[in-house]
Amino acid sequence: MAALLLPLxxxxxxxxxxxxxxxxxxxxxxxxxxxxPDLNSAEYIEAWSFRHDQxxxxxxxxxxxxxxxxxxxxxxLAVLIYQGGQSHIITAEYSDHSLTARPGDFGIxxxxxxxxxxxxxxxxxxxxxxxxxxxxxxxxxxxxPDMDHPDLxxxxxxxxxxxxxxxxxxxxxxxxxxxxxxxxxxxxxxGLEYIHTHRSPHRYVKRIHLLRSLRGPEFYAGFLEPVSAKxxxxxxxxxxxxxxxxxxxxxxxxxxxxxxxxxxxxxxxQVPELRLELPQVYYFTSVPYSSPxxxxxxxxxxxxxxxxxxYRGGMxxxxxxxxxxxxxxxxxxxxxxxxxxxxxxxxxxxxDKRSPWRTRQRxxxxxxxxxxxxxxx
Numbered sequence: 001m002a003a004l005l006l007p008l009x010x011x012x013x014x015x016x017x018x019x020x021x022x023x024x025x026x027x028x029x030x031x032x033x034x035x036x037p038d039l040n041s042a043e044y045i046e047a048w049s050f051r052h053d054q055x056x057x058x059x060x061x062x063x064x065x066x067x068x069x070x071x072x073x074x075x076x077l078a079v080l081i082y083q084g085g086q087s088h089i090i091t092a093e094y095s096d097h098s099l100t101a102r103p104g105d106f107g108i109x110x111x112x113x114x115x116x117x118x119x120x121x122x123x124x125x126x127x128x129x130x131x132x133x134x135x136x137x138x139x140x141x142x143x144x145p146d147m148d149h150p151d152l153x154x155x156x157x158x159x160x161x162x163x164x165x166x167x168x169x170x171x172x173x174x175x176x177x178x179x180x181x182x183x184x185x186x187x188x189x190x191g192l193e194y195i196h197t198h199r200s201p202h203r204y205v206k207r208i209h210l211l212r213s214l215r216g217p218e219f220y221a222g223f224l225e226p227v228s229a230k231x232x233x234x235x236x237x238x239x240x241x242x243x244x245x246x247x248x249x250x251x252x253x254x255x256x257x258x259x260x261x262x263x264x265x266x267x268x269x270q271v272p273e274l275r276l277e278l279p280q281v282y283y284f285t286s287v288p289y290s291s292p293x294x295x296x297x298x299x300x301x302x303x304x305x306x307x308x309x310x311y312r313g314g315m316x317x318x319x320x321x322x323x324x325x326x327x328x329x330x331x332x333x334x335x336x337x338x339x340x341x342x343x344x345x346x347x348x349x350x351x352d353k354r355s356p357w358r359t360r361q362r363x364x365x366x367x368x369x370x371x372x373x374x375x376x377x
Contacts, residue, residue: 087315148165162196209225317338342368
């Protein structure tokens with residue numbers, strides 16, 4: 001298991017940064033993504049999404065609490081298993097009587113499934129459904145970034161609506177799964193993403209992209225593609241931030257049209273199981289983020305070129321929920337889709353628009369997840 005020991009993990013949990021670079025704004029503690037119910041908002045959503053990656057298997061496990069209903073259905077979970085080139089999705093929906101959670105505490109129980117802390121450097125995830133029994137333990141935890149940290153230039157509209165973080169950037173992930181008459185031992189790299197929103201995200205963003213390195217140099221990035229003004233009545237600025245060991249923090253210019261642009265120069269990727277076409281290459285064009293102690297004078301213009309490589313599973317939300325809940329969600333969403341890819345990310349910069357792009361750093365083992373809220377299938 002020595003190969004699972006994680007780089008960049010220090011006693012303080014802080015990454016070492018070079019002088020003049022912006023350090024990663026770590027979450028205060030991975031167990032600070034606590035239950036924060038909002039009974040006054042009809043569109044309150046809170047979700048914890050755990051992931052597990054190993055060469056022959058990818059798992060995504062999401063616990064969700066919301067006020068969307070219908071009726072007393074206010075919590076549930078979704079398990080994505082990608083194995084043998086095929087996605088398998090298992091979901092469950094529960095009423096409020098099946099939810100055990102205390103405001104301000106980390107960990108919830110939904111039906112018979114739960115996640116909870118098992119120590120200062122350990123958490124357990126257990127799924128107990130008729131179709132699947134799964135136990136996962138995350139340890140050797142490296143805290144990830146707080147994407148809406150007060151020191152970051154997240155615009156006020158987004159900050160008022162959504163709280164997002166990666167409580168666990170990487171962790172040693174072990175366990176076992178019993179499913180489809182097979183019992184598998186799990187040993188790989190795990191992580192955790194967290195979101196808390198007071199308004200349904202589709203009202204202000206049409207796509208959310210999230211990148212995090214699974215192995216090698218530590219790297220994170222998050223990007224929001226806004227809903228156009230013709231749908232909202234007001235322009236919603238795009239926002240992006242990325243962090244790496246040799247990179248300054250980078251934000252997207254909030255008023256620049258096309259800051260988030262998809263390049264079709266290398267064609268479209270087909271995802272047959274979802275009947276979906278996606279650009280293979282995304283270019284996220286950035287400007288330096290200036291903060292005390294950061295030196296961005298020599299950076300010029302930079303962009304992140306993300307190339308999807310290997311499909312790691314996906315799901316259409318409407319295809320795996322009850323007919324009643326589907327009817328309620330269709331009032332809010334066009335047709336939400338979640339896709340995961342293994343990808344490469346090239347940090348490219350140039351001195352000016354007449355200069356060629358040059359790759360300053362490449363990340364070769366990146367998990368690229370897109371939450372597409374306006375998919376046309």
